[in-house]
Amino acid sequence: MRDAIRVIVLGTGQMGSAIARLVLEKDGLELAGAYARRAERKGMDIGRAIGLSKDLGLPVHSDLRIAVEKARPHVAIQATCSTLAEAKEPITALVQNGIHVISIAEEMAYPAASSPEAAAKIRRLAVSRGVAVVGTGINPGFVFDLLVIALTGVCWDIQSITATRINDLSPYGPSVLASQGVGLSLEKFREGLVKRTVVGHLGFPQSIHMIAASLGWDIERIEEHREPIISTVRRETPFATVQPGCSAGCLHSAVAYVKGAPVITLIHPQQICPHLEGVDTDDTIEIKGKPDIRFSGSPEIPGGVATAALAVNMVPRVLNAPAGLHCMTDLPAPAAMMGDARGLIRQSAWEGHHD
Amino acid sequence: MRDAIRVIVLGTGQMGSAIARLVLEKDGLELAGAYARRAERKGMDIGRAIGLSKDLGLPVHSDLRIAVEKARPHVAIQATCSTLAEAKEPITALVQNGIHVISIAEEMAYPAASSPEAAAKIRRLAVSRGVAVVGTGINPGFVFDLLVIALTGVCWDIQSITATRINDLSPYGPSVLASQGVGLSLEKFREGLVKRTVVGHLGFPQSIHMIAASLGWDIERIEEHREPIISTVRRETPFATVQPGCSAGCLHSAVAYVKGAPVITLIHPQQICPHLEGVDTDDTIEIKGKPDIRFSGSPEIPGGVATAALAVNMVPRVLNAPAGLHCMTDLPAPAAMMGDARGLIRQSAWEGHHD
Numbered sequence: 162m163r164d165a166i167r168v169i170v171l172g173t174g175q176m177g178s179a180i181a182r183l184v185l186e187k188d189g190l191e192l193a194g195a196y197a198r199r200a201e202r203k204g205m206d207i208g209r210a211i212g213l214s215k216d217l218g219l220p221v222h223s224d225l226r227i228a229v230e231k232a233r234p235h236v237a238i239q240a241t242c243s244t245l246a247e248a249k250e251p252i253t254a255l256v257q258n259g260i261h262v263i264s265i266a267e268e269m270a271y272p273a274a275s276s277p278e279a280a281a282k283i284r285r286l287a288v289s290r291g292v293a294v295v296g297t298g299i300n301p302g303f304v305f306d307l308l309v310i311a312l313t314g315v316c317w318d319i320q321s322i323t324a325t326r327i328n329d330l331s332p333y334g335p336s337v338l339a340s341q342g343v344g345l346s347l348e349k350f351r352e353g354l355v356k357r358t359v360v361g362h363l364g365f366p367q368s369i370h371m372i373a374a375s376l377g378w379d380i381e382r383i384e385e386h387r388e389p390i391i392s393t394v395r396r397e398t399p400f401a402t403v404q405p406g407c408s409a410g411c412l413h414s415a416v417a418y419v420k421g422a423p424v425i426t427l428i429h430p431q432q433i434c435p436h437l438e439g440v441d442t443d444d445t446i447e448i449k450g451k452p453d454i455r456f457s458g459s460p461e462i463p464g465g466v467a468t469a470a471l472a473v474n475m476v477p478r479v480l481n482a483p484a485g486l487h488c489m490t491d492l493p494a495p496a497a498m499m500g501d502a503r504g505l506i507r508q509s510a511w512e513g514h515h516d
Numbered sequence: 517m518r519d520a521i522r523v524i525v526l527g528t529g530q531m532g533s534a535i536a537r538l539v540l541e542k543d544g545l546e547l548a549g550a551y552a553r554r555a556e557r558k559g560m561d562i563g564r565a566i567g568l569s570k571d572l573g574l575p576v577h578s579d580l581r582i583a584v585e586k587a588r589p590h591v592a593i594q595a596t597c598s599t600l601a602e603a604k605e606p607i608t609a610l611v612q613n614g615i616h617v618i619s620i621a622e623e624m625a626y627p628a629a630s631s632p633e634a635a636a637k638i639r640r641l642a643v644s645r646g647v648a649v650v651g652t653g654i655n656p657g658f659v660f661d662l663l664v665i666a667l668t669g670v671c672w673d674i675q676s677i678t679a680t681r682i683n684d685l686s687p688y689g690p691s692v693l694a695s696q697g698v699g700l701s702l703e704k705f706r707e708g709l710v711k712r713t714v715v716g717h718l719g720f721p722q723s724i725h726m727i728a729a730s731l732g733w734d735i736e737r738i739e740e741h742r743e744p745i746i747s748t749v750r751r752e753t754p755f756a757t758v759q760p761g762c763s764a765g766c767l768h769s770a771v772a773y774v775k776g777a778p779v780i781t782l783i784h785p786q787q788i789c790p791h792l793e794g795v796d797t798d799d800t801i802e803i804k805g806k807p808d809i810r811f812s813g814s815p816e817i818p819g820g821v822a823t824a825a826l827a828v829n830m831v832p833r834v835l836n837a838p839a840g841l842h843c844m845t846d847l848p849a850p851a852a853m854m855g856d857a858r859g860l861i862r863q864s865a866w867e868g869h870h871d
Contacts, residue, residue: 318854
């Protein structure tokens with residue numbers, strides 16, 4: 162059997178570290194290198210940087226060019242940012258080097274939603290370099306779009322789609338909690354919305370455009386709405402305390418319209434300790450149409466674990482994909498990798514790759 | 517915009533008729549012809565044959581060669597049989613004529629499960645003729661395989677998968693009910709199992725091999741088990757009566773083993789009037805792994821409606837696919853077609869088609 166698929170991970174934060182650890186677990190994948198934006202990580206052993214108790218004998222690089230030269234990767238998994246504006250520079254550099262890219266930047270799930278021009282540029286470059294680029298993650302990339310779309314496959318007709326994800330932010334750190342306004346008074350929450358320090362969920366336009374493109378709907382407009390989840394009880398995690406009357410998180414929703422009718426509604430209340438007020442976490446997809454479909458799972462699919470899994474499980478999909486920029490619904494559905502990753506790669510993908 | 521995508525439907529039974537009616541509803545698709553195996557349908561107007569109250573001005577053909585000559589289809593949807601042995605002749609003829617094929621024959625969902633040789637033959641012919649062939653349907657093709665596989669995409673590791681589909685056979689006709697042993701005494705049910713008149717669900721090996729191929733599991737063996745669902749009450753539909761103590765249907769299950777461990781369990785009790793004994797119909801997928809996943813929907817996705825929808829919704833997927841024989845997990849997930857079907861076709865697919 163040929164050599165392992167060499168993977169470089171960009172980012173050694175919580176997500177990048179989880180992705181790197183999962184790459185290490187998978188037969189047929191080799192963790193060939195890691196890049197960190199933070200200069201203070203430079204030279205640190207990758208094993209330590211990603212939370213292992215052992216060295217891997219490879220240093221973290223903080224210069225992407227050098228990281229790529231040393232790692233000679235087939236695939237890069239990018240976990241350094243959320244926006245297309247931030248993601249496009251490293252992705253462009255990777256693609257120019259003939260490296261396939263999987264990004265968990267939320268806006269990369271459907272890049273044309275934030276910038277059709279930037280998306281077209283990445284697409285053209287990927288085609289010219291013969292590599293594939295895809296954005297993935299739990300949301301956007303899975304619950305609010307891929308899973309919704311797959312379920313519509315059994316429908317003759319659809320009037321409307323509603324998907325709700327009620328999750329628990331308790332495991333998250335200070336920056337995520339701040340972005341959802343956890344612990345703020347009503348006044349401070351409103352202020353945070355104006356100042357854009359409270360942002361809610363990043364990814365509704367991406368999920369909506371992915372659904373619309375798959376179904377053939379022309380979306381007229383998207384309305385987003387953010388409001389505080391006012392707690393009636395005291396809630397506490399290592400990184401936040403919510404007093405009664407203050408915000409335990411953000412109820413963010415988006416509605417998309419076709420011909421004046423609301424056809425897609427996505428609802429994502431994110432808060433700490435929802436169970437303290439009897440709220441069960443879950444993912445629910447409801448389709449009104451022929452037939453009506455309702456699927457749900459409780460508790461919700463855990464976001465961090467799932468995003469790392471999707472990023473790594475997409476490695477064979479990206480290697481098998483035609484050159485270009487893809488979204489999750491352009492490619493075969495992801496699957497857990499339980500055997501050797503090389504066994505999932507079509508021969509033609511290897512032949513096409515010049516390494 | 518270019519002309520509509522011409523679709524021929526093979527089969528004017530319950531499923532073929534539903535598929536043809538749905539083709540008529542969809543913008544960008546044209547019902548270009550219909551073929552019936554039954555000679556007595558020959559010459560009948562397609563509209564009447566598929567249950568419309570109007571003529572369509574096109575006759576049903578009972579000679580496939582003539583049907584294809586008249587219809588000049590881009591895509592054929594085949595709904596005449598369940599087994600690969602029966603399906604391979606018409607599919608071969610269609611592929612030889614450069615026509616893409618979507619089949620709802622259960623064994624076509626993963627043809628290599630019943631005959632790797634026949635599958636390889638269809639694959640080679642499809643590649644040589646530049647067309648794509650795929651098998652689909654609610655099961656195999658969706659609940660027990662595609663949906664399961666997509667959900668595994670969020671997993672780092674999997675110990676086992678269990679999927680259960682509890683459905684209601686009340687809408688079905690005599691042949692389906694007979695195949696599930698509805699109304700039989702325990703003794704007659706056992707006799708039917710031996711004589712293979714009671715067969716249960718057709719498609720477990722196909723779903724299991726599809727999951728295993730996607731995840732990279734080497735299946736050692738599959739055990740199937742069929743037993744009567746003994747009713748304690750009287751149950752009745754237009755086509756069957758079940759006395760207390762007799763069989764209301766068949767509880768059919770399959771277990772697949774990897775390295776001695778049961779890793780995939782598929783459970784499909786099929787019966788009439790399950791609600792009379794307080795049984796709710798549903799589809800449930802449970803994954804034990806990292807993380808555990810449980811998704812379910814009640815009532816179950818209606819099988820007939822869903823199979824017709826999947827067959828028609830796969831038209832753009834098949835036109836966009838590379839030439840060859842595919843299963844549902846080789847292609848992007850299906851989606852309901854809410855716009856013009858032509859808008860979902862990549863330009864290259866049209867360019868590649870010589871009509």
